[in-house]
Amino acid sequence: MTDFTDLIKRGNLPDDDRVVPNWLKIKNRQFNDVDVFHNTVDSLIALSSPEFNEFVNSINHDMLLVYLSTMSGDEMQRFYSYLENEVTIETQSQDQTARTIFKNLMRNIKADEISNEQKARATLETPLMITFAKHIYHAIMDFIEYASKDYYSYEAEDTFTMYEGHFSKIIWDKMNFIPDHFEQVIDHFQGFYDEEDEEHKKFFAHLANRFGLLIATLNRLVVKTENRNSSLNWFTGKMVEYELVPDVEISISQSKTLPSDKKLINFLTTTFAGICDESDDNYLSSLICVTQTLFEWYPVNREACDYVMVEMMKSVALKKVNVENANDFLAFFEELPRFYDVLSYDKIYELKELINHVLANYKPQDNVIFDSPEVKNKLILLNYLVDMEDLYFEAGK
Numbered sequence: 221m222t223d224f225t226d227l228i229k230r231g232n233l234p235d236d237d238r239v240v241p242n243w244l245k246i247k248n249r250q251f252n253d254v255d256v257f258h259n260t261v262d263s264l265i266a267l268s269s270p271e272f273n274e275f276v277n278s279i280n281h282d283m284l285l286v287y288l289s290t291m292s293g294d295e296m297q298r299f300y301s302y303l304e305n306e307v308t309i310e311t312q313s314q315d316q317t318a319r320t321i322f323k324n325l326m327r328n329i330k331a332d333e334i335s336n337e338q339k340a341r342a343t344l345e346t347p348l349m350i351t352f353a354k355h356i357y358h359a360i361m362d363f364i365e366y367a368s369k370d371y372y373s374y375e376a377e378d379t380f381t382m383y384e385g386h387f388s389k390i391i392w393d394k395m396n397f398i399p400d401h402f403e404q405v406i407d408h409f410q411g412f413y414d415e416e417d418e419e420h421k422k423f424f425a426h427l428a429n430r431f432g433l434l435i436a437t438l439n440r441l442v443v444k445t446e447n448r449n450s451s452l453n454w455f456t457g458k459m460v461e462y463e464l465v466p467d468v469e470i471s472i473s474q475s476k477t478l479p480s481d482k483k484l485i486n487f488l489t490t491t492f493a494g495i496c497d498e499s500d501d502n503y504l505s506s507l508i509c510v511t512q513t514l515f516e517w518y519p520v521n522r523e524a525c526d527y528v529m530v531e532m533m534k535s536v537a538l539k540k541v542n543v544e545n546a547n548d549f550l551a552f553f554e555e556l557p558r559f560y561d562v563l564s565y566d567k568i569y570e571l572k573e574l575i576n577h578v579l580a581n582y583k584p585q586d587n588v589i590f591d592s593p594e595v596k597n598k599l600i601l602l603n604y605l606v607d608m609e610d611l612y613f614e615a616g617k
Contacts, residue, residue, distance in 0.1 A: 242344040243568045244607055251340035259290045263350045265302040273310045275353035287342040289329050345565050355562040363520045372426045380423050383409050387431055395524040399438035406451040428464040434489045440496050484513045500539045507532050508548045536584040546589040550596040557613040575604050
């Protein structure tokens with residue numbers, strides 16, 4: 221069991237030499253020891269032009285100008301040289317360079333009206349935003365490449381791209397609309413599909429290979445809960461007719477070793493199967509796996525991540541939970557502060573506030589399973605309420 225006695229103090233105390241992270245200093249308005257006189261543009265001018273554009277589009281412009289106002293004349297000349305030689309502003313008019321835009325903005329700054337607290341906050345927050353912008357730009361580029369690499373070859377039919385793209389977007393971005401959006405896509409696909417066209421049949425086989433078990437499970441759910449036929453049933457029937465139904469049992473342990481796109485589809489399938497089977501253990505185990513997998517790309521797919529994390533927390537609050545699922549649930553929150561190194565202040569607190577809202581209103585921490593000596597200490601979760609979760613994470617590294 222981890223000794224928590226060393227984790228109950230925080231930064232300001234005389235006998236605590238740990239550095240308070242910038243995000244917590246900002247929240248607590250700890251600005252007295254912030255050095256605003258030695259800021260440099262080193263991190264800014266290390267950004268590529270696309271990274272800088274992401275940064276400018278993400279940061280509060282007034283804060284950026286306050287940050288720049290703390291720079292010496294020599295540092296500003298370095299910044300202007302960087303703008304002139306390295307940066308193309310994506311939304312600029314044809315007769316304005318990035319250097320011209322920023323020079324004009326800086327001329328309008330009234331330095332004597334900027335408070336020391338504003339300068340201190342900008343000194344703490346701007347580096348977080350620089351790191352976030354650099355990370356999110358490359359994460360988005362990597363995800364776009366990753367998400368499309370298993371797509372069908374579209375030389376024969378461009379429309380194929382639309383259907384597979386919609387399926388991928390649903391599972392990665394709009395998870396809260398499964399299965400309704402799957403049914404809507406297949407509704408349209410059913411009208412498009414030409415059974416006499418061999419290329420269409422090959423594409424159908426490709427979709428069945430990627431999404432077939434999930435679609436069949438969603439069809440089972442609709443039949444069980446709504447007692448109706450749907451285009452999901454049509455697709456499932458065609459798979460049976462074409463003998464395309466995979467004759468395999470999905471294993472969660474085996475799925476965990478797959479690339480995230482494949483394992484996400486598998487975990488979604490077993491999640492909905494858990495609902496159909498009315499098995500709380502299987503449902504929750506799969507839902508935790510879905511959450512972990514979606515968060516491999518956080519915050520690119522933030523909407524889906526937020527949704528599934530909340531659903532996981534609500535499920536733990538309402539259902540009987542076994543020891544394995546309880547430990548996996550707590551392990552997720554134990555490791556979640558790893559994102560604090562690449563999130564902006566606002567994004568950190570949006571995530572924390574969402575967690576704290578669910579803790580306060582649904583109380584998953586009150587599930588009796590957390591009283592078991594076989595389960596991790598629920599302080600892992602409770603620490604979010606007192607801004608201590610990152611200390612636990614650091615201590616456990």
